[in-house]
Amino acid sequence: MDVVILTKDSMPTIKSTIESLLSSDIPINKIIFVDGYSKDGTLDYIGSLNKSLDIEVIMDCGNRATARQKGIESVSTDWFMFLDSDIILPRKWFKYAIKYMRDDVGAIWGTVINLSERAYYQYRLSKIFYKINLIELFRLRGLQRGYTHDTLINLNAVRGIRIPSFLDTFEDHYIRQYIERRGFKYIPAFPPYCIHIHEYKSLDNIQWFTNGFYGAMIKFYGMKDIFKQLLTGLVKLGIILASTGDLNSSLNQYKVHLYTSVGILKNILGERIFIK
Incomplete structure (x- = not known):
């Protein structure tokens, strides 16, 4: 094949x-x-x-x-x-x-x-x-x-x-x-x-934003996912911070959900993006 x-x-x-x-x-x-x-x-x-x-x-x-x-x-x-x-x-x-x-x-x-x-x-x-x-x-x-x-x-x-x-x-x-x-x-x-084997060396906020935007565009995400993303991000932030004390890793995990939710909202509001 x-x-x-x-x-x-x-x-x-x-x-x-x-x-x-x-x-x-x-x-x-x-x-x-x-x-x-x-x-x-x-x-x-x-x-x-x-x-x-x-x-x-x-x-x-x-x-x-x-x-x-x-x-x-x-x-x-x-x-x-x-x-x-x-x-x-x-x-x-x-x-x-x-x-x-x-x-x-x-x-x-x-x-x-x-x-x-x-x-x-x-x-x-x-x-x-x-x-x-x-x-x-x-x-x-x-x-x-x-x-x-x-x-x-x-x-x-x-x-x-x-x-x-x-x-x-x-x-x-x-x-x-x-x-x-x-x-x-x-x-x-x-x-x-x-x-x-790919390592996430740094968090790319644009990546997560476009992930949410295009995910909503093809109907994978909807309005309820905005609240789900934000709530999940906050819970993860608290658990990681409490268990490791690593503020940077905690915030990075939260940003995944924050920027995904912003991308979903942008699409639902009908705003177009052009990212080179």
């Missing part, structure tokens, strides 16, 4: 991702890189890969939506895989995924396990709020939100898709919505799973 990987200055993680892909049991037909004009050596690394591999590089100066659209339009196998450039796959990923591959299934997402400071606090909070472990929490999130970290997609389920080009985030959930509107199933599974 074809594997589509979006890259942009991905050198800190891409090597680990490709090594895990090539060491896995996934039957690779072609690896399609959609690159956002990387300047950090990513393209040089791709060019250094084993020449026996069938590799295609497509350049894209847009965003995640335009890159995923180009990736979908470039695949030729009945099933293909979206794989993020900061993911590590286990060796037997496909062994567990193949049992879900049926004609009525449009996508199979392997639960993502995050390795970051933010995930550490999510782990602690998941025990308090939900009485479940972090892996189960991540899988349950996949029941609500469409993701593409390590996702097998039935090409028939996305034929004719036109991902709105302004979706720099939530383009993955749009794909899920399209698949389900066409009568196919989106399956969040565990196993398979993957390890997300």
Whole structure:
């Protein structure tokens, strides 16, 4: 099957991702890189890969939506895989995924396990709020939100898709919505799973704002989520501060929910944003 990987200055993680892909049991037909004009050596690394591999590089100066659209339009196998450039796959990923591959299934997402400071606090909070472990929490999130970290997609389920080009985030959930509107199933599974090795080095307020704005635009968020986000953020802030004494981490967690809620409100009020 074809594997589509979006890259942009991905050198800190891409090597680990490709090594895990090539060491896995996934039957690779072609690896399609959609690159956002990387300047950090990513393209040089791709060019250094084993020449026996069938590799295609497509350049894209847009965003995640335009890159995923180009990736979908470039695949030729009945099933293909979206794989993020900061993911590590286990060796037997496909062994567990193949049992879900049926004609009525449009996508199979392997639960993502995050390795970051933010995930550490999510782990602690998941025990308090939900009485479940972090892996189960991540899988349950996949029941609500469409993701593409390590996702097998039935090409028939996305034929004719036109991902709105302004979706720099939530383009993955749009794909899920399209698949389900066409009568196919989106399956969040565990196993398979993957390890997300990206580290959140700093909190990008614009990221969370646009997350809320576009999430509301495609009807993932609504008015009630504004209050839910604000309340959850305050509770998390209090718990993290009380348990760790780390004011900076507490505020960072709160800002995730604050800026998400502001983005939701902006969309509901009908205000447009243009962020380069």
